[in-house]
Amino acid sequence: xxxxxxxxxxxxxxxxxxxxxxxxxxxxxxxxxxxxxxxxxxxxxxxxxxxxxxxxxxxxxxxxxxxxxxxxxxxxxxxxxxxxxxxxxxxxxxxxxxxxxxxxxxxxxxxxxxxxxxxxxxxxxxxxxxxxxxxxxxxxxxxxxxxxxxxxxxxxxxxxxxxxxxxxxxxxxxxxxxxxxxxxxxxxxxxxxxxxxxxxxxxxxxxxxxxxxxxxxxxxxxxxxxxxxxxxxxxxxxxxxxxxxxxxxxxxxxxxxxxxxxxxxxxxxxxxxxxxxxxxxxxxxxxxxxxxxxxxxxxxxxxxxxxxxxxxxxxxxxxxxxxxxxxxxxxxxxxxxxxxxxxxxxxxxxxxxxxxxxxxxxxxxxxxxxxxxxxxxxxxxxxxxxxxxxxxxxxxxxxxxxxxxxxxxxxxxxxxxxxxxxxxxxxxxxxxxxxxxxxxxxxxxxxxxxxxxxxxxxxxxxxxxxxxxxxxxxxxxxxxxxxxxxxxxxxxxxxxxxxxxxxxxxxxxxxxxxxxxxxxxxxxxxxxxxxxxxxxxxxxxxxxxxxxxxxxxxxxxxxxxxxxxxxxxxxxxxxxxxxxxxxxxxxxxxxxxxxxxxxxxxxxxxxxxxxxxxxxxxxxxxxxxxxxxxxxxxxxxxxxxxxxxxxxxxxxxxxxxxxxxxxxxxxxxxxxxxxxxxxxxxxxxxxxxxxxxxxxxxxxxxxxxxxxxxxxxxxxxxxxxxxxxxxxxxxxxxxxxxxxxxxxxxxxxxxxxxxxxxxxxxxxxxxxxxxxxxxxxxxxxxxxxxxxxxxxxxxxxxxxxxxxxxxxxxxxxxxxxxxxxxxxxxxxxxxxxxxxxxxxxxxxxxxxxxxxxxxxxxxxxxxxxxxxxxxxxxxxxxxxxxxxxxxxxxxxxxxxxxxx
RNA sequence: GGGCCAGUGGCGGAAUCGGUAUACGCGCACGCCUUAAGAGCGUGUGAGAUAAUAUCUCGUGUGGGUUCGAGUCCCACCUGGCCCACCA
Numbered sequence: 001x002x003x004x005x006x007x008x009x010x011x012x013x014x015x016x017x018x019x020x021x022x023x024x025x026x027x028x029x030x031x032x033x034x035x036x037x038x039x040x041x042x043x044x045x046x047x048x049x050x051x052x053x054x055x056x057x058x059x060x061x062x063x064x065x066x067x068x069x070x071x072x073x074x075x076x077x078x079x080x081x082x083x084x085x086x087x088x089x090x091x092x093x094x095x096x097x098x099x100x101x102x103x104x105x106x107x108x109x110x111x112x113x114x115x116x117x118x119x120x121x122x123x124x125x126x127x128x129x130x131x132x133x134x135x136x137x138x139x140x141x142x143x144x145x146x147x148x149x150x151x152x153x154x155x156x157x158x159x160x161x162x163x164x165x166x167x168x169x170x171x172x173x174x175x176x177x178x179x180x181x182x183x184x185x186x187x188x189x190x191x192x193x194x195x196x197x198x199x200x201x202x203x204x205x206x207x208x209x210x211x212x213x214x215x216x217x218x219x220x221x222x223x224x225x226x227x228x229x230x231x232x233x234x235x236x237x238x239x240x241x242x243x244x245x246x247x248x249x250x251x252x253x254x255x256x257x258x259x260x261x262x263x264x265x266x267x268x269x270x271x272x273x274x275x276x277x278x279x280x281x282x283x284x285x286x287x288x289x290x291x292x293x294x295x296x297x298x299x300x301x302x303x304x305x306x307x308x309x310x311x312x313x314x315x316x317x318x319x320x321x322x323x324x325x326x327x328x329x330x331x332x333x334x335x336x337x338x339x340x341x342x343x344x345x346x347x348x349x350x351x352x353x354x355x356x357x358x359x360x361x362x363x364x365x366x367x368x369x370x371x372x373x374x375x376x377x378x379x380x381x382x383x384x385x386x387x388x389x390x391x392x393x394x395x396x397x398x399x400x401x402x403x404x405x406x407x408x409x410x411x412x413x414x415x416x417x418x419x420x421x422x423x424x425x426x427x428x429x430x431x432x433x434x435x436x437x438x439x440x441x442x443x444x445x446x447x448x449x450x451x452x453x454x455x456x457x458x459x460x461x462x463x464x465x466x467x468x469x470x471x472x473x474x475x476x477x478x479x480x481x482x483x484x485x486x487x488x489x490x491x492x493x494x495x496x497x498x499x500x501x502x503x504x505x506x507x508x509x510x511x512x513x514x515x516x517x518x519x520x521x522x523x524x525x526x527x528x529x530x531x532x533x534x535x536x537x538x539x540x541x542x543x544x545x546x547x548x549x550x551x552x553x554x555x556x557x558x559x560x561x562x563x564x565x566x567x568x569x570x571x572x573x574x575x576x577x578x579x580x581x582x583x584x585x586x587x588x589x590x591x592x593x594x595x596x597x598x599x600x601x602x603x604x605x606x607x608x609x610x611x612x613x614x615x616x617x618x619x620x621x622x623x624x625x626x627x628x629x630x631x632x633x634x635x636x637x638x639x640x641x642x643x644x645x646x647x648x649x650x651x652x653x654x655x656x657x658x659x660x661x662x663x664x665x666x667x668x669x670x671x672x673x674x675x676x677x678x679x680x681x682x683x684x685x686x687x688x689x690x691x692x693x694x695x696x697x698x699x700x701x702x703x704x705x706x707x708x709x710x711x712x713x714x715x716x717x718x719x720x721x722x723x724x725x726x727x728x729x730x731x732x733x734x735x736x737x738x739x740x741x742x743x744x745x746x747x748x749x750x751x752x753x754x755x756x757x758x759x760x761x762x763x764x765x766x767x768x769x770x771x772x773x774x775x776x777x778x779x780x781x782x783x784x785x786x787x788x789x790x791x792x793x794x795x796x797x798x799x800x801x802x803x804x805x806x807x808x809x810x811x812x813x814x815x816x817x818x819x820x821x822x823x824x825x826x827x828x829x830x831x832x833x834x835x836x837x838x839x840x841x842x843x844x845x846x847x848x849x850x851x852x853x854x855x856x857x858x859x860x861x862x863x864x865x866x867x868x869x870x871x872x873x874x875x876x877x878x879x880x881x882x883x884x885x886x887x888x889x890x891x892x893x894x895x896x897x898x899x900x
Numbered sequence: 901g902g903g904c905c906a907g908u909g910g911c912g913g914a915a916u917c918g919g920u921a922u923a924c925g926c927g928c929a930c931g932c933c934u935u936a937a938g939a940g941c942g943u944g945u946g947a948g949a950u951a952a953u954a955u956c957u958c959g960u961g962u963g964g965g966u967u968c969g970a971g972u973c974c975c976a977c978c979u980g981g982c983c984c985a986c987c988a
Contacts (some may be wrong), residue, residue, distance in 0.1 A: 217983085262988095329988095347901080668912065684926055685926095731945085738914075846967090
C-alpha cells in the first residue's frame with residue numbers, strides 16, 4: 001500500500017496518450033465545428049538531433065493555451081508539421097553524409113515520438129511535410145500565381161552569395177554580413193535571379209501592422225525593416241557631359257553644404273565618368289571593391305577609401321562644382337546608389353571629406369550654439385538645429401527647411417520627391433537541390449522574339465520583367481501548368497558553386513518543350529527559398545485530408561492535376577478547401593519565436609496579402625494575434641550544440657515525466673522571458689506533483705475539514721480559479737502555477753486524515769508524521785462538500801499543465817467521465833473570491849507603523865479604520881506630540897497619517 | 901552608430917491603478933523520523949541594531965526629482981541582453 005503513493009508517470013502518461021489518440025480527443029470536427037479556435041505553433045524543421053528543451057518550452061506554452069481554450073468551450077484545432085524542405089535540412093543532411101530524403105524520413109519520425117511524449121494535444125490526422133509532393137505542388141502553384149500576377153520576375157543584380165552554402169540569399173537571410181544558416185561571410189555577386197515584388201506591398205505591410213495584435217517589438221522590427229522614409233531624388237548635371245547623377249536624400253535642407261558626390265562602385269556611371277587620367281585608378285578601385293565581401297567592406301568600415309573620377313557635378317542651388325568620387329561605403333542597393341556629400345552634417349561624409357581633404361561647410365547650428373568651422377567629428381550636427389549659410393532657408397529649423405527645400409527643388413525641376421524603403425524585393429532562387437523546383441520554363445526562341453518586341457516598343461530589356469501582365473510571355477518565360485514539377489532523386493545533390501543548382505546537371509529534368517512555340521526549351525533548375533514553403537503552411541492544415549478525400553478519381557492527387565479542367569476552388573483539387581478555410585482562418589493565436597520577425601512573419605504576411613488580392617482567400621492578415629515566446633537559457637547562455645548546453649527533454653520525460661517537465665518549463669518564468677533551466681528546479685516540481693498525487697489518492701481518508709477550514713478552502717478555491725483564469729489569458733503561466741501551489745499547500749494544511757480502520761501498519765495515517773496534524777477517529781466527523789469540489793477544481797486547473805495526472809485522477813480517483821480536457825473550465829464567484837478579512841496598512845508620514853486585521857466591510861469605512869489605527873500602540877507613539885495635518889485613506893488597503 | 905527591452909534576496913522569479921517589496925519555487929540552516937544515510941515531514945531564511953517573535957534603521961543598478969507615499973512616474977547616468985546596422 002505505502003509504495004503505491006508514488007506517481008507512476010510512465011504508465012499513466014503512455015496510457016492516456018494512447019487513449020486520447022484512439023478516441024480522437026484532439027481531433028475537432030473540422031467541417032462542422034461551431035466555435036473554431038485555430039491554435040498554431042510555428043512548425044519546426046526536423047534537421048537537428050531532435051527537439052531540445054527550447055522547443056519543449058515554446059510548444060508547451062502553445063499547448064497549454066490550446067487546452068485552456070478547449071476547456072473554455074472552443075473547438076480547438078492544434079496541428080503540427082515539419083518545415084522539412086530547404087537549405088537548413090539539406091545542410092544538416094550534408095553534414096551527416098546522408099540523403100535529405102532519408103534523413104527527413106528518420107527525423108520526422110523521431111520528432112513525432114518526442115512531441116507525442118510531451119503529451120501535446122495535436123491533431124495527428126492533419127499533418128504537413130513541406131518536402132512531400134502533395135504539399136510542394138502547391139508551393140509551386142503559388143510561384144506560378146506570383147508570376148502571372150507580375151509579382152515574380154527575373155533580373156540581374158548584385159546579390160548576396162554564400163560561398164559555403166553555394167547559393168544566393170535574400171537580404172533578410174544575411175545577419176550582420178553572415179549567412180543565416182551557416183554563419184559564413186557573405187559575398188556579393190552579380191547574377192540573374194528570381195525575385196518577388198514584396199516592395200510593391202511595402203505600404204500595405206506597414207499599414208496592416210496597425211490592425212494586428214502583435215508584440216510591439218515585432219511590429220517595430222518590421223517597420224524598421226520596411227524602413228519607409230520620405231525623401232527626394234535630386235538630379236545633378238555633370239560638367240561638360242550629358243549624364244545626370246541622381247542622388248536620393250532625406251535631408252535636402254543641408255544641400256547648401258554639399259561639397260562632393262560619391263558613387264557606389266556598382267553605379268552604372270562609376271567607370272563612365274572617369275576622366276582619361278583617372279580611368280586606370282577608377283577601374284582598379286571598382287575591381288578591388290567587388291572582390292571584397294560585405295564583411296570586409298565593413299571591417300575596413302570606418303576607414304573610408306575612395307577614388308576621384310575627375311568629373312564634377314553642379315549644385316544648381318549655388319552653381320558650385322562638386323567633385324565626383326567613388327567609394328564603397330556607398331551601397332548600390334540603398335537610395336539611388338549615389339550620395340551627395342554634406343560633411344558638416346553627416347558623420348560618414350565628414351570622415352570621407354577629412355580623409356580626402358574636401359571642404360566642409362556648416363549649414364546648421366545646433367543647440368550648443370557652436371558656429372565655429374568644423375574640424376572634429378564631434379561637431380557634426382546631424383539631428384537638430386537652425387539653418388545658416390543656406391540662402392532662403394536661413395533661420396528655419398530643420399523640419400521646416402526640409403519641406404521648404406523639397407518644394408523649392410521640385411518647383412525648379414531639379415528633382416522629385418521619392419519615398420524610399422529599406423525593404424527590397426525577395427530573392428527567391430536558390431542554387432540548391434532540396435527544395436521545390438521553380439516551376440518555370442525558358443524558351444530561347446521566344447526570348448529572341450521578345451527582345452525584338454521590346455526593341456519595337458523602345459524598352460531596353462535587361463532581364464527585368466515589367467509589371468504589366470501582358471509582358472511576361474515576351475520574355476521567353478512560361479509558368480509550368482502541369483504541376484507538380486517533381487524533384488528527382490539525385491544521389492549527388494551537393495551544391496556546385498557554379499551559380500547554378502545541382503538540377504542543372506540533369507538534362508532529363510530540364511529538357512522540355514516550349515509550351516508556347518513547341519520548340520526546345522529549358523526548365524528552371526533553381527529551387528525556391530525555404531521561406532516560401534512556410535509562407536502558406538497554415539492555410540494547408542485544416543484542409544489536409546479534406547481536399548483529397550473529396551476526390552472521386554482513383555489516381556493519385558499529384559497526377560490528377562490538369563489545369564484545363566481544374567476548377568480552381570473545388571474542394572477536390574486545391575490546396576485548401578474554401579468552406580473550411582472560411583471556418584478556421586485566419587489563425588486565432590500564433591505562437592512562435594521573435595527571431596522570425598523580418599523573415600517568416602514578414603513573408604507569410606506578404607503571401608497572404610497577395611492571395612487575398614488574387615481572391616483565393618478572404619482575409620489579408622494570416623495571424624491577427626501573435627505571441628512571441630522567449631528562450632530557455634542553460635548555464636547562463638542560449639542553448640546550442642557548439643556550447644554543449646543543449647537540454648534534451650527525452651531524459652527528463654523518462655525520469656520525471658512529461659507532466660513534471662511541462663509544469664517546470666511553464667513555472668521557470670514568464671513565457672516571453674529567458675528563464676534558466678536547472679535540474680534542481682525540475683526535481684522540486686516532481687516533488688510538488690508527488691504531493692498533489694498524494695493529496696488525491698489519499699483523498700478518501702480525509703474525513704474532516706472544520707467549519708472554519710472548509711470556508712477557507714472554499715474561498716481559496718474561488719480565488720485560485722480567478723487568478724489562474726486571468727493569468728492564463730496573459731500567458732503568465734508561472735504565476736498561474738504558483739497560485740495552484742498555494743491552493744495545494746492550503747489543502748494539505750487543512751486535510752485531516754482518519755485512522756484507517758481497515759488497514760494495519762501501513763495505513764495512510766502512518767505515512768504522515770507531522771506533529772501539527774491531528775488524527776481523529778472516523779466516527780466523530782463528517783466529510784464536507786467543499787473538499788470534494790476543491791479536488792475536482794484542482795484537477796481541472798492542473799489539466800492544461802499536468803494533462804496526464806489530471807486525467808488519471810479525474811477518472812480513476814474522482815470517478816468522473818473522461819476527459820478532464822473536455823470538461824468545462826471552472827467558474828468563480830467574484831464576491832467569494834474577495835477576501836473576507838483584510839489587512840490594512842497603517843502609515844505615519846508614509847512609513848509603515850502597524851497593520852490592522854479587519855473585516856472586509858469595515859476596512860472600507862474611514863472613520864472605523866482611523867479609530868482602530870490610532871488605538872495601535874506603535875501608531876500612537878509615532879503620533880504623540882505631532883499635529884496630524886492630513887489623513888490619506890485607501891479603502892481596504894491603507895491609512896496614512898501625515899504630520900509634516 | 902540606430903532601435904527595443906531589462907537590472908528586485910545566494911538563485912529562477914512575484915508585486916492589477918503609485919499604496920504592507922521579496923508571493924511561489926530552488927538552495928541553505930536547524931529540527932523530527934532513521935542504527936545511519938537518503939527520502940519524507942516541520943520550522944526558519946533581505947541586511948544591520950537589539951535580551952526580544954517588541955521596536956528601529958537601511959534596502960528593488962547609480963544620482964536627482966515629483967508625491968502623504970515610488971520597484972512602479974519624470975530627468976540624467978551606469979551595466980547587461982536582443983535585433984538592426986557605412987540606409988545617405
